[in-house]
């Protein structure tokens with residue numbers, strides 16, 4: 141009896157993996173088949189990128205401020221208050237910025253893609269597109285996944301800048317540091333090996349957000365409640381993927397750069 | 400024999416085929432539930448078939464099999480002489496271009512205006528680029544369903560009946576050779592219903608399209624049908640012209656016609 145419960149679970153799990161591989165394959169093939177949907181791509185970039193700017197900006201700003209306020213007492217105790225800009229810059233650019241921003245984007249973007257495509261599935265719009273001989277993968281999936289893959293890294297860079305600026309303001313609550321000095325310290329402490337691996341990581345984050353959102357939406361069931369389920373599981377799965385990718389990325393970068 | 404047949408069909412111009420859809424012994428079940436038990440149907444060129452049947456008997460499932468949205472468990476389903484379940488993605492796409500499908504819900508793309516909905520098949524499938532021609536066709540299609548004034552509205556701003564008519568306009572705009580209508584008049588007022596039935600008839604006359612029309616609307620069945628099929632529990636139990644079935648003594652058949660004078 142117990143075995144009977146386990147086996148279908150595994151079977152389903154493997155089917156799911158197979159489905160995702162197939163979905164990825166279809167996405168990949170459709171990037172290169174003719175008729176790229178430029179206007180839909182641009183619209184998605186606007187929806188995904190521009191519309192998330194505010195949220196990403198506010199979050200990053202607060203993170204920058206909070207980090208400085210939190211780090212300050214410890215560094216002062218060690219007599220290393222002058223290390224504050226450097227500490228913030230490295231931790232924000234390498235890790236905190238990309239991950240926080242990706243998680244925010246998972247919450248905002250993956251869920252909205254999941255819900256949008258899920259409701260198109262429920263109302264037979266995906267079937268209608270398929271049946272008309274048009275290509276829903278090309279029109280809906282390729283544009284969205286590519287848009288997140290481009291926009292999440294861009295949002296991360298913007299978020300990094302805003303976060304570091306937030307740090308500067310927080311620093312000036314206590315200390316008096318000119319922007320010029322802060323800027324020189326930050327730039328001086330950042331190396332390409334801080335920025336580039338983090339940037340590459342965000343490309344994968346962006347891809348994961350778009351992919352999971354599209355996959356969950358396309359594979360939702362046909363009932364109104366499944367729209368909510370698609371959106372919800374898109375956020376959860378995308379967030380999980382972000383941490384998994386982060387774990388892999390940190391291993392890869394420390395092997396490649398920090399040895 | 401199979402081989403010869405295949406070659407024969409490729410050589411033959413499409414217009415000479417008399418039977419556009421041939422279904423034999425089609426079966427389809429979802430899990431335990433046998434929805435289609437034994438479907439046999441032949442749709443001839445420029446013929447309108449009306450399918451009547453109670454809710455949940457598998458009328459929509461049948462036409463979803465025809466366009467390859469669902470795959471049958473057993474039986475043969477040929478469109479233009481070729482087995483749908485054996486088609487490659489590319490062949491299936493080619494086939495779908497020739498088949499118009501009106502969804503029961505209309506299935507308008509709700510991120511686009513009505514105009515963009517209608518432009519979608521023109522630019523994506525027929526690959527038209529001349530904006531003047533596109534506009535002309537969009538307006539003509541909307542005119543024919545009486546929806547020209549809603550051209551720049553979003554689907555969410557339309558009533559249920561308007562959405563259905565917009566869906567119909569999107570289906571007919573590419574002039575398909577076969578049209579599958581899933582309840583084209585359900586939810587419409589009697590006057591609009593009659594206009595839609597007239598439209599279905601005039602499309603058939605004008606473009607020599609073949610259609611399968613699923614409906615609960617007896618007026619539409621009377622006006623638009625060359626032949627009527629009655630479906631019950633996954634099978635067709637009666638077939639004939641509207642008038643023939645009207646006189647039938649079969650209890651199930653008579654139940655559909657009982658309100659008709």
Ligand SMILES: Nc1ncnc2c1ncn2[C@@H]1O[C@H](COP(=O)(O)OP(=O)(O)OP(=O)(O)O)[C@@H](O)[C@H]1O
Pocket residue numbers: 429434452453454455456457458459460461503
């Ligand atoms: N994709 C699916 N998965 C599982 N079951 C399905 C699916 N599609 C249809 N069914 C089931 O098949 C049966 C027949 O459905 P179908 O939509 O063909 O009915 P119908 O004859 O079109 O009814 P109506 O007149 O209400 O539209 C229903 O019981 C439905 O629950």
Ligand SMILES: [Mg+2]
Pocket residue numbers: 458459460503581
């Ligand atoms: Mg139906």
